[in-house]
Amino acid sequence: MPTFESPVLYSFRRCPYAMRARLGLASSKQQVELREVVLREKPAEMIAASPKATVPVLVLSDGAVIDESYDIMRWALSQNDPEGLRDYTEDTLIRIDELVAESDGPFKSALDRYKYPNRYEDITREEQRELGAAFMQKLDKMLDGQSFLFGDRFSFADAAILPFVRQFAHVDRDWFWADEWSNVIRWLEAFLESERFKGIMMKYPQWKSGEDGIPFGK
Numbered sequence: 727m728p729t730f731e732s733p734v735l736y737s738f739r740r741c742p743y744a745m746r747a748r749l750g751l752a753s754s755k756q757q758v759e760l761r762e763v764v765l766r767e768k769p770a771e772m773i774a775a776s777p778k779a780t781v782p783v784l785v786l787s788d789g790a791v792i793d794e795s796y797d798i799m800r801w802a803l804s805q806n807d808p809e810g811l812r813d814y815t816e817d818t819l820i821r822i823d824e825l826v827a828e829s830d831g832p833f834k835s836a837l838d839r840y841k842y843p844n845r846y847e848d849i850t851r852e853e854q855r856e857l858g859a860a861f862m863q864k865l866d867k868m869l870d871g872q873s874f875l876f877g878d879r880f881s882f883a884d885a886a887i888l889p890f891v892r893q894f895a896h897v898d899r900d901w902f903w904a905d906e907w908s909n910v911i912r913w914l915e916a917f918l919e920s921e922r923f924k925g926i927m928m929k930y931p932q933w934k935s936g937e938d939g940i941p942f943g944k
């Protein structure tokens with residue numbers, strides 16, 4: 727097994743799954759070697775580590791591989807969680823998992839179909855947008871009177887879900903910003919303007935085999 731000085735993260739800047747992994751790693755201050763991937767030219771090293779070949783992939787110093795974004799967040803925050811992103815009661819952590827599962831499941835499905843309706847049969851863009859809108863209404867209620875989904879501080883749930891809400895908002899900005907989820911809009915705008923978000927959206931050149939990646943996360 728190869729060994730690395732720090733874990734290696736295969737990442738793609740615009741991928742919402744990779745964004746949530748970078749948010750978790752940055753908050754936990756875990757230094758990784760970031761290797762920026764171009765999806766149509768995935769590096770052989772990444773595919774060897776994780777044959778399912780989706781980003782993000784984290785290869786730990788002992789060669790262990792974590793290739794689900796949510797698991798990368800959990801790993802990072804189990805190492806160190808100085809902001810308390812997972813510092814909640816067991817009951818709340820279960821509610822966070824349920825909300826993320828709803829976002830990753832039905833909401834992501836509606837988002838993909840709303841964004842790329844021609845790739846799917848027997849759906850309409852409008853009906854899929856309405857399904858996404860129902861999730862926005864739910865989040866809007868949760869955000870009523872508080873800055874973040876589970877109170878007044880940024881949590882694991884905000885990090886896991888915001889990159890997908892950003893994508894939903896950007897499909898048709900005029901429509902999204904005209905709608906009635908003002909709490910969601912405030913929450914999203916604050917995130918997009920935050921140093922936290924800017925810090926994980928730096929542009930890096932494509933990583934090539936044999937090169938050093940970019941130190942990220944500390």
Ligand SMILES: N[C@@H](CCC(=O)N[C@@H](CS)C(=O)NCC(=O)O)C(=O)O
Binds near residue numbers: 743782
């Ligand atoms: N369940 C995976 C999903 C990751 C995923 O689907 N990533 C996309 C990019 S956003 C990908 O790599 N797709 C493969 C491809 O486009 O070739 C996770 O949470 O990490």
